[in-house]
Amino acid sequence: MGHDDSAGARTDERRRGGLSIQSRLLIMLLAVSLVSAAVVGAVGYVNGRESLRAEVVDKLTAMRELRTGEITSLLGEVQRESALASNNASARGASVALNAGWDELAGRTLTSTEDAALSSFYADTFLPRLEGATGEDFADRAFVPPSPAGRVAQYLFTRQDGAADRPVSDPGDGSPYSQAYLEADSYFSELVKTVGYTDVVVANLDGDVVYTAAGGVDLGSNLTDGPFRESQLAKGFSEVVAANSVNDVVTTDIEEWTPALGFPVMWVVSPIGDDEGITGVLALQVPIQWINDVMTGYGEWEKQGFGETGETYLAGADHLMRSNSRSLIQNPDGYAAAVIADGTTADTADKIVRAGGTVLLQPTRGAAVDAAVAGQTGAEVTQDYIGGESITAYAPLDIDGVDWVIVARMESQEAFAPVTDFTRTLLLSTLGLMLLVSLLSLILSQSFTRPIRRLATAVRRVSDGDYDTRVETRGTDELADLASSFNEMASGLRLKQELIDHQRDENERLLRSIMPESLAEKYREGAETLAERHDDVAVVFAELLGFDDFSRDLDGAQETSALNDLMRGFDEVAARCGVESVRTLRGGYLASSGLTVPRVDNARRAVEFAVGMRESVQRFNDRTGATLDLRAGVDTGSVTSGIVARASLAYDLWGDAVHLASRLRRAGEEPGVFVTDAVRTRVEGLFDLVEADAVEVDGQATAVWRVA
Known part of the structure; x- marks a missing residue:
């Protein structure tokens, strides 16, 4: 009987390719062990690099905050001296x-x-x-x-x-x-x-x-x-x-x-x-030198922990520097070549070298300045105006009257220099570990149950929700088939979970995009009444004039493209003025200021937005040869926002302010921006206003003013 079993085993072995499970198990264990050691080394390398990056980021963040305090203190002292002197x-x-x-x-x-x-x-x-x-x-x-x-x-x-x-x-x-x-x-x-x-x-x-x-x-x-x-x-x-x-x-x-x-x-x-x-x-x-002295630390960068390439500098919303570059101060001969290689024009670089300063001359680029100009604070590895890739810590400056940002930077090459020595030591340690693991794999391959335990462990991980777990599938034996089936099952579970997560995230994004977070929360909780009252909100109700005549000779695609172009321009103006878009119509636009974010100057923002819409329409006319214009009504007061059709998620805004703004929009055919008395009292002196024809609301005449 035993002889027959051995023969059958040899026959199965030949049919499967010649190697026994034990032999293939040994090979698999050795391979997995070697890969595991390599992964440990790679993880150690990545963690070491990230640790160094975190250390540099902490240092740059500290210097950014120090310089922020110093420049704020300097300008605050000048403001006090100015008040005393005058x-x-x-x-x-x-x-x-x-x-x-x-x-x-x-x-x-x-x-x-x-x-x-x-x-x-x-x-x-x-x-x-x-x-x-x-x-x-x-x-x-x-x-x-x-x-x-x-x-x-x-x-x-x-x-x-x-x-x-x-x-x-x-x-x-x-x-x-x-x-x-x-x-x-x-x-x-x-x-x-x-x-x-x-x-x-x-x-x-x-x-x-x-x-x-x-x-x-x-x-x-x-x-x-x-x-x-x-x-x-x-x-x-x-x-x-x-x-x-x-x-x-x-x-x-x-x-x-x-x-x-x-x-x-x-x-x-x-x-x-x-x-x-x-x-x-x-x-x-x-004196600009006062600002440069603060931002350069009086030229003592290395004593202050900035190494050979670190510095802090100021930039404006126009992405031009407001303080001097360290590289220009220390190496004016090499500065021009470095910034030209990084994208600065030769004329600008030559002017910087002749002037001996980068203020209002050197353009800055990269995600760090973009994010800081947008009001964000953070740190990241990004391209800078010189030296290629840098680690940066950035933030906007909170100083009245100036729209500046501050950036602390150090070139990545210098920041990660210690990684070279660390990598050499790590490589030697990893090689020793891999040798030891290989010897242990020879012993562990004698145990047939080890692959089964590994598979069982993987099953438990999947049951705990780790759908990225995979089992080695080399070979064509029964264990490989089982492992392959397991991996397919895990992939299927992961795909289903990703679909569920994606759908949930998409639903959340749609809710946040069409209504305030407070209403979205009520909607998720299943509330029946989905409306909120808001006080002191400025409302802009605008209507395009002449679009029907303009679009009469356009086909459907061209008309849609033109309308999208106009609405994108309005959305850009809304974002710049801090105004929230509520509803977009074919020939109109409803927006508010102070609805989701309370503002003390919502009336000014609303009027600026309405004026900006007319300017956007004019730019559209310049591009297309159209003769469109816009009539906008602006009022301020209490409004109510909510979902008026829960099944189709129709978010809208209504109330006296919306009604009056709409009346101003439709009160005549003359283009322009028309405001109520309530708005006029808030923006008087900021805009040139002329009295227009009154409109009748609820049987009473209401004064209307036109922005000149």
Whole structure:
């Protein structure tokens, strides 16, 4: 009987390919053991690399937060100094005297000789220096003020080619303005000498620059209609005057300042006056070097743990740097080649090297700056403006008046340098482990039950929900067939689970995309009443005008494409203004501000959105040759949002504010943005409003205003 069994076993062995289960089991155990050792080594390598990355990220995050605190503290101190400098008796007295002198100066005109001397200053002194510094050409009288008072002021003081670090000469004309200017300089120039500001500018409430410590070509110009009306200084002036509060301080973004030969500057602007009212505006020109000193740690990167390539820098919403690059400071010769290789244009790189600074010149790129500009804080490995791949820690800066982000970075090559030594040690350890495992596999292969136990273990893992578990399936024996069947079963279970998870995630995504989270939660809980009341919500109800005529000659696909193009433009404007889209119609658009996210300026955002929609329609017209326009109604008040058809998930918005906005939308055929009195009181001064025809609501006439 035993002989027959042996013969049968040999026959089965030949039929299966010649190797016994024991032989194949030994081979399988050896292979699995070797692979397992390799996996352990790979896991150790990956974990080591991730540990090093985590350490670098922690360090960069700490330095990012340190620099954030330092730059915030610096600008906060400048804001406090600006408030103190502008609200004392010396500043108020100087402002009043300068204003009076300026008014007297308005009746004076330059003689032909004086006018020629002023023109000679521009032609022979200022413009050659400006054109040499910027590489641009300017008209001979581009910066000569149009007002007589402005020209006289420049003749008296700007022609001296004064600088903030030397005294201003008395022009000797004996005018009240000259006397007031010299007395003001004795106070304001001390801010330059003792504190270190690069310039101090004083303007009257009409926007006339009546004093500058540097005596630049901005003296005598007007910030509302002069050559610098588009500058950050003019913007800060307008905000301070509009606020009309002695406690208001405005910090501007950095700009290239023409009177400073195009050098980057930033301003801290505050009103001059007291509780009885303001008489003028004081602007302190903050040295960019202060910001660079903070962001570079005064050049002591390695002492502060940044290694050879680490740094922190600032960038604006325009993705241009607001502080200097470490690489430019340490290696200006190699900087241009490095940034050009990374995507910066050769002209920009050459201008950076000539200027000796990257502020407002060096573009930044990569997911880190994009995420920070979008308001996110985090850390990741990404491409940067130089050096290829870097580990970065990024965040937006919370500083009033500036839309900046901060990035701390270190090149990945330096950050992961210790991985080389770690990998060598790990490889030797893994080879030793693999040898030991191979010897143990020879012993363990004698046990026939080991594969069965492994299969049983895999079954338990699958029963616990680990559907990624797999069993080795080499060979053609019975155990291989069993393992193969097991793997197919696990794959089928995993596929079903993935389908279930995907469907659940898709349902959740759809719910969140069409309604607020609070309503979505009620819907999931099976609530019967799916509605919520919201107070102080701004509603925009807009209607396209002329789309039917435009689409009359289009086929269905072209009409849909055009409509999608318009709606995408509206959605982009909504995202930029912080407005929530509620419902999109074929010829209209319903949106709200302050519905899901309460906002104190929802009326302003709603009007900005409506104006932006008209601009988007105009861009569409420019692209397509269409003549569409838009009529939008804006109201604010209480609204109700909810699901009006549970079976089909129709989310909508209704209430008096929605009704009135819709009435404004359909009240006439004239395009434009029309707002109610409630909106007007909130945005007055921010937009130019003209009174339009009233509409009748519930039998009563309601005033309507049109955004000019």
